[in-house]
Amino acid sequence: MASRFQRSVSLSVLFFCGLTVAFTPSPCIAGGPMEVTPLLTAAEIQRKAKVHLRTQERVPANQFNTTAKELRNELALLTRNGISLRRGHSEASDAVASIFRKIDCPAADRFVASGGQVSSEGYRVRVGYLIPKDRVPNSVAFHRAGELVLWYQRWFADHMERNGHGKATFAYEAEPDGLWPAVHTLRLPRPATYYRGDRGESNVYDRVLSDARDLGMPLEETGEVWILFVEMQEIIASGEILGTHRQGGGKTFHTGVAVCDAGILGDLSLAGVTVNTPYNGVLVPSLGRFPLRSGVSFERSRGDTVGSVVSASLGSWLHELGHCFLLVHDFRNDENYAGNLMGNGLRGFRGWVHPRDYSAEYTHLSANASDTLRLSRFFRSDEQFTDNKAPAIRGAEVSTEVVDGHLHFSAQVEDDVELSYIMLMNNGCVVALTHPQFGEAFSRASVRDLKA
Numbered sequence: 270m271a272s273r274f275q276r277s278v279s280l281s282v283l284f285f286c287g288l289t290v291a292f293t294p295s296p297c298i299a300g301g302p303m304e305v306t307p308l309l310t311a312a313e314i315q316r317k318a319k320v321h322l323r324t325q326e327r328v329p330a331n332q333f334n335t336t337a338k339e340l341r342n343e344l345a346l347l348t349r350n351g352i353s354l355r356r357g358h359s360e361a362s363d364a365v366a367s368i369f370r371k372i373d374c375p376a377a378d379r380f381v382a383s384g385g386q387v388s389s390e391g392y393r394v395r396v397g398y399l400i401p402k403d404r405v406p407n408s409v410a411f412h413r414a415g416e417l418v419l420w421y422q423r424w425f426a427d428h429m430e431r432n433g434h435g436k437a438t439f440a441y442e443a444e445p446d447g448l449w450p451a452v453h454t455l456r457l458p459r460p461a462t463y464y465r466g467d468r469g470e471s472n473v474y475d476r477v478l479s480d481a482r483d484l485g486m487p488l489e490e491t492g493e494v495w496i497l498f499v500e501m502q503e504i505i506a507s508g509e510i511l512g513t514h515r516q517g518g519g520k521t522f523h524t525g526v527a528v529c530d531a532g533i534l535g536d537l538s539l540a541g542v543t544v545n546t547p548y549n550g551v552l553v554p555s556l557g558r559f560p561l562r563s564g565v566s567f568e569r570s571r572g573d574t575v576g577s578v579v580s581a582s583l584g585s586w587l588h589e590l591g592h593c594f595l596l597v598h599d600f601r602n603d604e605n606y607a608g609n610l611m612g613n614g615l616r617g618f619r620g621w622v623h624p625r626d627y628s629a630e631y632t633h634l635s636a637n638a639s640d641t642l643r644l645s646r647f648f649r650s651d652e653q654f655t656d657n658k659a660p661a662i663r664g665a666e667v668s669t670e671v672v673d674g675h676l677h678f679s680a681q682v683e684d685d686v687e688l689s690y691i692m693l694m695n696n697g698c699v700v701a702l703t704h705p706q707f708g709e710a711f712s713r714a715s716v717r718d719l720k721a
Contacts, residue, residue, distance in 0.1 A: 309343045311357040318364035325371055337368045341412075342447035348419040349448065354622050359539035362416065366409055366538070374408040376400045376456040380485035391650035392523075394418060394441040394590075396452045397486060397497040398531070399477065401461040404500045406454060407555055410534035414498050415450035420539075421587050424621060425642070428610075428634035434643045439494075439594075440650040455484055461501040465512030465530070473514045474528045494525040494593040494647060496586070502530045504553070508562025517589030522646060525593030529586055531555070533579065542583070542619035543626065544575035551575060570605055571616060577606075584615035584632050594645050596638050599699040606630045611638060611699075637699055640690055660684035 309317070318340055325333055344365050352358055376398075398414050400406050418441050426438035442451045457464065457480050464480075466473050477499055482488055488495055502512040517527030535555030549563035563573050571581040591610055600612040608614025610632050620630035634642075642648045665680040682691065693701040 309347070311347060311352065311361040314340055314343055314347065314361040315357075315364040318361070318368055322364075322368050322371070334372055337365075337372060338444075338446060338449070340365050340368070341449050344416075345419055345448040345450075348416075348423060351423070354420065354423070354539060356540070363538050363540060366412055366416075369412040370409050372408055374398075374406040374411040374454060376406050376454045378456050378484070380453065380455055380481075380487070391652070392440065392492045392494075392647045393650060394439050394450075394494045394496065394647070396442075396450055397481065397495055398452050398454045399457050399481060399497055399499045400454065401457045401459060401464060401499070401501060403460040407500065407531070407535035409536070410498070410500070410531050410555065411452055411454060413534045413537045414531075415452045417534075417583075417586060418450040418496075420583075421590060424587065425634070425648075427621070429639055429642060429648070432634060432636055432639035434639055437643060437648045439647045453486070455481065455486060457481070457499075458484075461503065461512065464499060465501040465514060474516045477528045478526060488526050489520065489524045491523040492646075494519070494527075494590070496527045496529065496590055496593070498529055498531040498534060500531045502532055502556055504557040504559045504561070504566065506559050508559065508565040510556060510566050515585050515589050517592035519593045519595040522595065525595070527586075527589040527593050529589055532582055537579070537582075539622060541579040542576045542622060544579070546575060547573055548575045548578055549573070570613070572606075576619060577616070580606075580619035580630070581616040584610070584618035587618065587632075588615040591638070594642060594647055596641055597694060597697060597699055599635050599637060601635070601699065609633065609635045609638070611635070635699075637692065644689060656686055658685055 321333070321336055321340065344361060347358065347361070348354070396414050396418060398406070398411050422438050422441065426436040429435065429437040443449060444451050457477075459480065464473060464476050466476075477497060478488055481497065486495075487493070496517070499514075501514075502510055504510050512530050513532070515527070515529045517525065517529075519525030533553060533555060536553050547563060548561045548566070551561045552558075553561065561567075567578050567581075571578045588610055596611050598611050599609045601609070603609045603612035603614050605613045606617040607620075607630055608617070614632050617627070617630035617632045620627040621632060624631075646652075646654060660682055661684070663681045663683060666678070670677075678693070680691065692699060
């Protein structure tokens with residue numbers, strides 16, 4: 270056993286209200302996505318997909334589906350190898366999605382393990398696509414749910430590298446016949462209105478998890494994070510969208526679940542983030558038969574163009590996945606469409622895809638979040654772990670005397686191996702961080718409510 274690490278720290282903070290101190294042990298770093306040279310370019314995938322789509326009426330269904338999966342795997346290789354996700358890639362992506370619009374997406378009555386593989390051994394992300402009993406599966410939403418995992422794996426790798434941790438990212442469960450993320454489709458036993466809580470119920474998360482577990486879905490098992498997309502949204506005549514719900518969380522360092530409405534997945538395109546026309550009057554078939562209404566369909570914080578709301582949706586799903594990795598809200602140095610993934614900056618996702626066109630928008634991973642992820646077993650899935658004992662808090666005190674507008678906080682903590690950092694939170698939001706081995710002081714910050 271390594272020598273015990275102990276330290277007392279004195280902190281100066283701006284706020285005191287339900288303070289929590291979090292401590293995390295220190296690690297090595299996981300590798301990034303695999304590097305295998307794709308056989309096809311984005312332009313070749315797009316061309317082959319368009320040609321293949323025209324053969325549907327002339328070839329047997331099993332042959333059509335097999336070729337579609339081969340093209341999908343080539344797209345996965347392309348995405349994982351760092352190619353730009355801008356125009357050429359998004360056109361190839363949309364062409365492949367058009368093929369899957371023609372392929373049925375059956376929903377199982379009970380969870381059945383697919384025999385899928387993971388991109389590396391150990392901790393992994395898994396995806397579920399859940400269909401209430403009064404809904405029909407959307408084959409494009411099913412396809413895009415898997416593709417989101419590829420985009421998000423790339424996003425984390427890029428931002429971990431920017432913060433000095435190499436291309437560390439998460440592993441995922443893949444289809445048995447390739448690299449495409451496996452998506453488990455499950456028929457839920459109740460109508461959409463039950464899960465989305467039209468009468469103001471707030472237990473959407475628990476209702477979805479309870480029924481999914483009853484159908485055999487292995488949620489909250491060690492070494493697995495699930496992101497569940499539920500087909501429960503509906504737009505009504507006024508333009509209001511019912512059933513918007515996005516909530517993620519990790520109960521321990523070993524497991525997490527996010528429950529999200531499928532939203533615009535059935536009509537999603539990366540190219541959509543560049544559509545700068547107003548969304549008012551736009552019809553989104555996956556939401557229903559009524560058009561969107563400005564200021565009604567989406568909160569004003571999401572902007573008023575098609576591109577801004579698509580960007581906000583992509584960022585909000587990613588935000589909830591971040592919660593599954595135990596990332597917490599962080600509003601320091603954060604603005605709407607320009608800031609932290611775990612703050613209001615989540616809506617600036619398109620600035621990562623198109624940095625030249627949207628140079629004022631960005632969604633970044635804060636230093637605090639990257640420090641948390643470099644410790645996460647989900648970002649070190651090819652390693653073996655022996656240290657399962659959490660650090661201990663031996664003392665924590667807050668002075669009631671205000672000095673220069675600040676309250677002083679001190680804590681003494683210890684760990685059997687090593688402390689990596691100490692994080693101070695105010696009502697679940699990060700307000701300060703220190704690396705005790707370097708004796709760094711806490712930074713100062715203001716906190717605002719998240720309006721996602």
